[in-house]
Amino acid sequence: MSEPFLIGEAMTGGYGSGADILHDCTVAVEKGQIAVIVGPNGAGKSTAMKAVFGMLNLRRGAVRLDGRDITKLSPQDRVAAGMGFVPQTANVFTSLSVEENLEMGAFLRRDDIQATMEQVYDLFPILREKRRQAAGELSGGQRQQVAVGRALMTKPQVLMLDEPTAGVSPIVMDELFDRIIEVARTGISILMVEQNARQALAIADKGYVLVQGRNAFTDTGAALLADPDVRKSFLGG
Amino acid sequence: MDILNAMAALTNFVLVPAVAYGSQLALGALGVTLIYGILRFSNFAHGDTMAFGTMITILVTWWLQSVGVGLGPLPTALLALPVGIVVTALLLLGTDRIVYRFYRRQKAAPVILVIVSMGVMFIMNGLVRIIIGPGDQRFSDGARFILSVREFKAMTGLREGIAIKTTQGITVVTAVVVVLILFWFLSRTRTGKSMRAFSDNEDLALLSGINPERVVMYTWIIVGVLATVAGVLYGLDKSFKPFTYFQLLLPIFAAAIVGGLGSPLGAIAGGFVIAFSEVTVTYAFKKVANYLLPGNLEVDALLQLLSTDYKFAVSFAILIIVLLFRPTGLFKGKSV
Numbered sequence: 001m002s003e004p005f006l007i008g009e010a011m012t013g014g015y016g017s018g019a020d021i022l023h024d025c026t027v028a029v030e031k032g033q034i035a036v037i038v039g040p041n042g043a044g045k046s047t048a049m050k051a052v053f054g055m056l057n058l059r060r061g062a063v064r065l066d067g068r069d070i071t072k073l074s075p076q077d078r079v080a081a082g083m084g085f086v087p088q089t090a091n092v093f094t095s096l097s098v099e100e101n102l103e104m105g106a107f108l109r110r111d112d113i114q115a116t117m118e119q120v121y122d123l124f125p126i127l128r129e130k131r132r133q134a135a136g137e138l139s140g141g142q143r144q145q146v147a148v149g150r151a152l153m154t155k156p157q158v159l160m161l162d163e164p165t166a167g168v169s170p171i172v173m174d175e176l177f178d179r180i181i182e183v184a185r186t187g188i189s190i191l192m193v194e195q196n197a198r199q200a201l202a203i204a205d206k207g208y209v210l211v212q213g214r215n216a217f218t219d220t221g222a223a224l225l226a227d228p229d230v231r232k233s234f235l236g237g
Numbered sequence: 238m239d240i241l242n243a244m245a246a247l248t249n250f251v252l253v254p255a256v257a258y259g260s261q262l263a264l265g266a267l268g269v270t271l272i273y274g275i276l277r278f279s280n281f282a283h284g285d286t287m288a289f290g291t292m293i294t295i296l297v298t299w300w301l302q303s304v305g306v307g308l309g310p311l312p313t314a315l316l317a318l319p320v321g322i323v324v325t326a327l328l329l330l331g332t333d334r335i336v337y338r339f340y341r342r343q344k345a346a347p348v349i350l351v352i353v354s355m356g357v358m359f360i361m362n363g364l365v366r367i368i369i370g371p372g373d374q375r376f377s378d379g380a381r382f383i384l385s386v387r388e389f390k391a392m393t394g395l396r397e398g399i400a401i402k403t404t405q406g407i408t409v410v411t412a413v414v415v416v417l418i419l420f421w422f423l424s425r426t427r428t429g430k431s432m433r434a435f436s437d438n439e440d441l442a443l444l445s446g447i448n449p450e451r452v453v454m455y456t457w458i459i460v461g462v463l464a465t466v467a468g469v470l471y472g473l474d475k476s477f478k479p480f481t482y483f484q485l486l487l488p489i490f491a492a493a494i495v496g497g498l499g500s501p502l503g504a505i506a507g508g509f510v511i512a513f514s515e516v517t518v519t520y521a522f523k524k525v526a527n528y529l530l531p532g533n534l535e536v537d538a539l540l541q542l543l544s545t546d547y548k549f550a551v552s553f554a555i556l557i558i559v560l561l562f563r564p565t566g567l568f569k570g571k572s573v
Contacts (some may be wrong), residue, residue, distance in 0.1 A: 079446050096430070103427070104434045108446035150445070178347040198291070 005068060005082075006158045007187050008052040011061035016224055019121035020059065021047045022213045025190065029158065029206065034180065034190045036204035036221065038197040038234065044213035045193040046088065048161055052191065053085050053160060054078050064160070080108055082106050084156030088193075090164045091147035094136030099128050101135050101146050105153030113153065120149040123179060141172035145179070152183070159183060160216035179202055210232060238383055243528035245397035249386075255509075255516040257405040263508030264310030264467035265485065266492035267419065267501055268460045270570070274436040274499035275456045276337070278350035281318065283464060283489065285361035288482035289328060289466030291472045292369045293453040295376045302378065310380035318469055318544075320549045326461030332357055333457050341453070358483075365479045377404055404473040415466055416505060420442055420458070423501065427457035428455055436499065484549070488515065491552040495559045497570025511552055 007028035014021040021044045029035035034195035037045045050056055052063055054075045062071045065081060073081065074234035093101050102120060109166040124145040130138060135146050144164055164180070165173040173196065180201055184190050194226055201207045205219030209230060218232050224230050244481045265287060280286075297317035307313045336357060340350055353418060382388075383406045386398030423429040428451075435442040435452045441451065468482060475481070492511045494502025521541035530536070543550065 076443060078445055079444065085444055087441070088440055091441060093434045093441060095437045096434060100430055100434075103430060104442070104447070106447045107427075107431060150441075174363075 001024075003064070005194050006052070006063075006065050006080035006191065009061055009218040011048065011058050011063070012052045013051060013056055013058040013061070014047075015056050017057075020213070024061070024212055025051075025125065025210065025215055026061075026218075027052065027208050029189045029191045031189055032184055032187045033205035034184050034192070034203055034221075035206040035208065036200045037191070037208045037210060038041045038200060039195045039208075039210035039216070040234065042212075043210040045210055047213070048210060049160055049162055049191065049193050053083065053132075079154060084151035084154055084159045085159045086147045086151045086159070087165060088166055092143050092150065093137040095134060098123055098135055098138070098146055099131040101150050102127075102153050108154060108178075116153055116155060120152055123182060124149055124150075129138075141168045141176065144168060144172075144176060148176075148179070148183075152188075156188065158189045158191060161190065163193050163195055165194065165196055173199065198225070206220040239528040242395055242397045243525045245389075245393075245395050245399055245485040246525050246528065249397065249399045251513075252518050253399070253401055253405060255513045258516065259404075259472065259509035259512030260408050261467050261471045261508075262413060262485075262488055262492045262512050263505040264412055264463050264470070265489040266496065266504035266508050267416070269431045269432050269489055269493040270496070271456055271460055271463070271505040273493070275432060275452060276341075276350070278354060279490070279498075280460075281351060281354045282332075282358035282361055283460075284483045285358050285365065285479075285485035286325065286329065286460070287465040287468030287471070287485065288365045288477075288479050289361055290321045290325035290461065291366050291468035291477050291482070293324045294318055294465065294469045295369065295374055295472070295477060296454035298376050299319065300506045308379060312377045312379045312404070312407070312473055314376055314469055314473055315407070318465065321469065321478070322465045323463045326458045328361075329457040330454065331466055333453065356523045360530050362479065362483060369479075371479055374472075376477065377473045379403060399491050402474070402493075404470070408470045408474055411466060411470060415458065415463070419463075419501065421461075432456065475526060487549055491556045492516045493565055494564075494570075495555060497566025499568040500566065500568040503566050503568030503570055510567075511555060514555055515548050515551045518542045519548050531538075 011022050011025045012020055025048055027035065027037055027048055037048055039045050045083065047056065051058060054073055058071060062069055064070065065083065070078060070081060075085070095106060096104065103113065106116065112187050115146050127140055127145055127149060131144065135143060138146065146166065148161070164175055168176065177199060180190060192200070201221040201224050207219060207221045207224040208215060209217040209224065217224060217227065219227065265283065269280060269283050272278065294314055294317045297320045298314045301307070301313050301316055306316065308316055326421060337350070340353055378516070380403050382400055383403055384399065384401040386400045389398045423433055431442070431447045432452050432455060434445065435447055435449065471485070475484050488511050492507035493504050494507070496505065496507030520541065522536065523536060526540055527535050
């Protein structure tokens, strides 16, 4: 089997010089597919995501993007290498307009960003309407769209989302998932952490269930949904 | 009742001086608010930065005057101003390199940076006094008035005159130009937007590939421009004395906080609020009142709420009222 497009392999580490949070944890995503990390509170889901993005010190393990070892790169350098990251909170510039948010997402690019901006507006039509409005004045769901749009502006090959549906209504959540599938169809790999495990696994090509910083179950999304053990312990029967 | 003369007196002694003083405070407060928004600390060295920039401008002005270069009716200091700005910006960048960067790398708490800026304040303070001395310096030349009291009286036939000093006119025009350029820069250019983004959300700015050291560099350069322009305008309008510039720190901070720290628009509004309050409260209204009141009610008292010696109390009072009732300021800045 060939190596996945992005893989964080056997990662062990924690924040600063604190105790290890991840233990031999592996997450990966194939080109153009959706991989979802789920698990109970405090399982290290977000930590695993941050480890892949270079926001904590790995004591063991490696992160590879398209076969290249990027373990030592800073988060900024990983953005330049083709990774986009949407944090869970404070993920938009609230005092800047929607359009300025997108421009700032493309800060590293020196070429014409107009075409990418049009793509983002086509994906999220409501943003085109509110392009002159401050991002802080938008609703929760619209903000998440700005946050995803900002990350897409660098034309990343991998998009990493930390709980994109946190705090939005179920209807908005369904719509966001639809958009995420659309993004994946354009060939962008998606790695995301989700609280709404059932819905997330339903759209996932690959699912990772983490417990206490370790891989508990790893399979396709559909198989995990069907697995009685997973159902009993994480999906409420 | 003599409403026209009352209005003329009020304009001459309150409106015109307050507009000029307000413009100077607004420029000063803009510098403070930019540093607060981007470097995230209250810069106590700002008053002395203004003094330093003014001092360099004065030295260059004296040299220009000695070689006989001038601007005719305009003050020679305007020619020297660019040199003052460049030297001040270099001083600020140098200070950042050897002092502030060290604490930034350590992710020092804002309160530590405030104390650090006090240290920088004392050094700059000493530097200015060593070079130019602690005394009063006058350096304005050119025409003194745009409109003199005599001209105004001849024009209108009123008993009260209105005088507009050249320096007051230059202050307002320069302040408007500088503020327009600043707002254009912040809202239209890539660098300006990245500075606002950095001020808004530092972590996300880093994730977007915005280079913090560049943002910091541009901030110091802009602060150098604002501080020098504000200082030179104040010095032209009144006079230059290092201690006065140190004292300006209070009304400038009051202006920035009243407007809302981190909000450029607020800094401008705050500057005028403080200036108008200070001038109004310390003005003796006797003359105006006697024009308005019928003859038999004429007053002998000065009708001055506060002696000018106590003008700093006005800034303090407004500061306390704002902090008690609206800690984020008029324009929703960050709370202190």
